[in-house]
Amino acid sequence: MTEFVRAGSLNGYDELARKLGANPVQLQRAIGLPTSQLRDPDNLIPYEKLGQLLELTARETGTETFGLRLGMSQGLRVLGLFGAYMSRQDSVTSALAVGSKHTHLHAQGAILTLNPTERAETALKLDILVAQHGRFPQLMALSIALIYQLIRDMAGHQWHSSRVLFRHPPPEKGKDFYQQAFACPVEFNAEHDGFFIDRETLAKKPRTLEGLVNEIIFSQFEQLKTDPDSDLTPLVKHAILGLLPTGDCSKTNVALCLGMHPKKLQRALESSQTSFRSLLEETRKEVAKTAVFKSSMPLTSIALNLGYADLAVFSRSFRRWFGIPPSTAEGRRPS
Template identity: 35%
Template sequence: MKHFVRAGSLLGYPEQVRRYGHNPTELLQRVGFRPSVLHDPDLYIPYEHLAELLEITAATCQAPDFGLQLGVRQGLEAVGALGSALCLQRTVADAMTLMLKSVDFHARGVRIDTHLDPEWIELSMHFAFAREIACDQLTQLSMVLLTRGIEQLHGRPDRPALVCLVSPEPENVAAFEQGFGCKVMFGQNENRVRYPTAGLVVPVNVDPALGQRLGNQWRKNWQQSREVTLIQQVERAITALLPTGECNLDMVARLVSMHPRSLQHQLKEESSSFGEILKASRLRLACQHLEQSDISLTTLALNLGFSELAVFSRAFKQWTGSSPRAWRKAAS
């Protein structure tokens, strides 16, 4: 699994499929997904299989804009604890920077490039496997998810100035322009979205109801009402924050709505600690990336919050008795 993404990308998928009278479980199984992927948003799933699933679903439902429709249902809700962290940033630019750092780690196989000038900022999206697998539906989903998230951070309708898509022009252009809220150009050389630069420096202004909903969502079992344990909440927060450089006790405490001292005390009552959960999360993510991706060891070390590769290598060997390089070789 060289390329992977969080299962949170499937948020709303079953409901959307059922609207067309089809069985989402059957479609999931056609690409090798078990229904359980719908119950763990932090589970890594093969990116190529997600692209294939969306193409098959669009064809089955006879909905050429299925990815677009699914993306409109999502937004910050699809990114779990990261969504809550984005809401705590000072400006939209700060939130976008945080988001791009996390995407690079938790969505291996997509690259988002930024081009900034005094008037405009353009974000272009590239999938590493686009030449091997059709990615039109995945592109629709991902581009709408991006624009929807930015709109939610502004707290008001803030649509792009322009969206460009590689895919050929469909019959229902109006549906795309309604979904993105702007002119959409098809048959372009890359997938990109353009915003006025001035919109970056404005403060994050998330609707309080949205902020509450985001927190409630990832602090409960996905698609269920039962709240997960405090230790699980801390694990989810750490997983989201590690690649952003903002994974610390204070930030995690803010995400779980507790004072840092209260959080430490409560974890101690549960025979755990922030340091222990951080260590376990780093080890879990390190093993997953070493086994499933081609991420460089230096990049992995930095994304896990280590100052340099040597520090990560020493810690990993202390945890497992093996160096990261040897672990990857043994897993290949």
């Protein structure tokens, strides 16, 4: 089974590769990753390809800390509107619980777990299926660094862990850079990959990054640059698409993602002669059409990714949209 990851995982890759003397386009082509797939951060690319690209780039640039450097340049912004949704939770603990529950929205085959310890801190552990047995140390360094930066974005950049753990051996060159980047002791050849978070930090209300939503709007929705309030429909549909698999795709939570009051969102949609319910229905229908007619994804998985409680409810909606049950859709690939 092929796992996928959002192209946003490579945010900053081109700039860092060039800075270190490499041609990012040539490296992407060398591992069979079309550059066109990377233009939209919400596009999905094979996780395996991401791992191969990072390892190749580290070798070509002679930089064993490439994945770490890239991850340290990232943060909540890499997750798009889902990152904004995380930062609006009541505490860092709640934000991480949301992230852990829905890690698959950013990276399939990545498992994030949080386990309280006896030392008044919580152990964060990350497993990535494609990186098992030490296959892609650059990918793991990138991923741990990204999550570390998520905590810093929410708790403040003065925060640091008591220690960071990696299963892979230390790099021949750059071990000191690991400790400088994390500002704490780093252990290699550990039993798992992860780090520790103190409970005081976990109890804090996340900081909201200034301009985060506007940055997402301006980077992903060119048509909204001139007047972001003129028509929020594309942005709302994008937020709906991101929140559907969480089961928490309500008007309130979409408004929370966009940094506005639900009533303001409702007024904005009314001025565009639509409603949240209409956009929710429209988005579900568009995704269902592609997923059912053009993929082999199990129907139950499609239903859950669209935020339905079970397959029966999804089937009723599909029949209403297309006049047939999804199981008999023409062109349906076998599951």
